[in-house]
Amino acid sequence: MNVKVDKLSLEYGNYAALQDVSFELTDKKIYGLLGRNGAGKTSLLSILASFREQSAGSVTINGEAPFENASIMQQVAFLYNKDYKDETDSVKKLLDGVERFRPNFDREYAEYLVKRFKLDQKKAIKKLSKGMQSAVNVTIGLASRAPLTIFDEVYLGMDAPSRDIFYKELLEDQERHPRTIILSTHLVSEMDYLFDEVLLLHGGKIMLHENYDELISKGAKITGNANVVDDFVQSKQSIHEERLGGTKAVTILGELSGDERRIASDKGIEIAPVTLHELFVHLTKEDDVYETKS
Ligand SMILES: Nc1ncnc2c1ncn2[C@@H]1O[C@H](COP(=O)(O)OP(=O)(O)OP(=O)(O)O)[C@@H](O)[C@H]1O
Known part of the structure; x- marks a missing residue:
């Protein structure tokens, strides 16, 4: 069909x-x-x-x-x-x-x-x-x-x-x-x-239409020292940010190369996968940033 x-x-x-x-x-x-x-x-x-x-x-x-x-x-x-x-x-x-x-x-x-x-x-x-x-x-x-x-x-x-x-x-x-x-x-x-x-x-508009596996593989949660994370995600599409003291977690949508993953590891940055649920919530939320009070 x-x-x-x-x-x-x-x-x-x-x-x-x-x-x-x-x-x-x-x-x-x-x-x-x-x-x-x-x-x-x-x-x-x-x-x-x-x-x-x-x-x-x-x-x-x-x-x-x-x-x-x-x-x-x-x-x-x-x-x-x-x-x-x-x-x-x-x-x-x-x-x-x-x-x-x-x-x-x-x-x-x-x-x-x-x-x-x-x-x-x-x-x-x-x-x-x-x-x-x-x-x-x-x-x-x-x-x-x-x-x-x-x-x-x-x-x-x-x-x-x-x-x-x-x-x-x-x-x-x-x-x-x-x-x-x-x-x-x-x-x-x-x-x-x-x-x-x-x-x-x-x-009322189509925000995305993608293969499920490809979409999920593009999402990543980058966590580490706030300044280091900010620097690392500079050229990436950030869809969500959370801060806890000096630590920051940024959810991005975009491919990460092998080199980028190595750099992240060297800099003590953690890269975790994200679920479709998280992508859905972040992509469709009204406000962009929220801070978690420590
Ligand atoms: N018969 C109608 N007359 C006027 N407005 C309508 C009518 N049906 C839907 N709408 C409006 O159109 C918009 C889209 O509604 P729709 O039911 O298609 O959304 P939805 O994504 O299926 O929502 P939900 O997940 O809550 O079921 C809403 O703002 C709704 O109020």
Whole structure:
């Protein structure tokens, strides 16, 4: 599935929720879509899933515009934190409906997931707990095997063991039936190992789109004597600083050569890796520097 977003904007009245967003997803990979509350993740995903039309720019899925395009819609599964309070149908009936609509739907796998999540198929969806309703969405999303599958914070309300089942099944089913999957999430530290690529949306704009391993390898936390650290990071992109007395820790984003690592070691500077969670927090924070009082 090829997803191409070009100079996309979305306005709600006078408010620009998405501005000049461009990116391309070319592979059958798992893409993590990160962004703080209100960054525009759901707005963007709703456009990809044909739930909403953009104000400007273009979106194409396999070369076609998705909005009101039935054949594209059939290939895009959008699972989100749906309000099921009026859904009187049972889990079984809901799965029957999905099976009719989704050409790749694997009923046997759906039944297996229903058992894994301990869902009562006969129960009306509205009578299931919030976490169980999310498990129904996960079941539909995985078993549909849609070429473009979008999970928008679909885990809400699921307890930790259920989320673990979701992640494990996602990886295993992706291995068996590769497709393009977009996962939007706030649980960055819990889900980072799932991502092949990361897109960071900030204030309605794409801040970065990178391969996960390459992104992580670029981040580093440089700690040591404040003056020595300042000198060492001079030519680097600093994204966070912390000070404790004469010691300073600076988080940078950028490659460090073998020579630079040797120099750091000679100067008593420590270089530590950073997590995606830390990069996410630092890159999207509002204030730049804070000092820890000793
Ligand atoms: N229907 C709407 N009408 C007006 N403004 C909206 C509407 N939907 C979203 N917005 C605004 O657009 C911005 C982006 O919202 P969106 O739901 O896309 O963000 P998000 O990144 O998914 O946030 P969260 O992580 O909190 O779910 C927010 O400022 C929100 O208030």
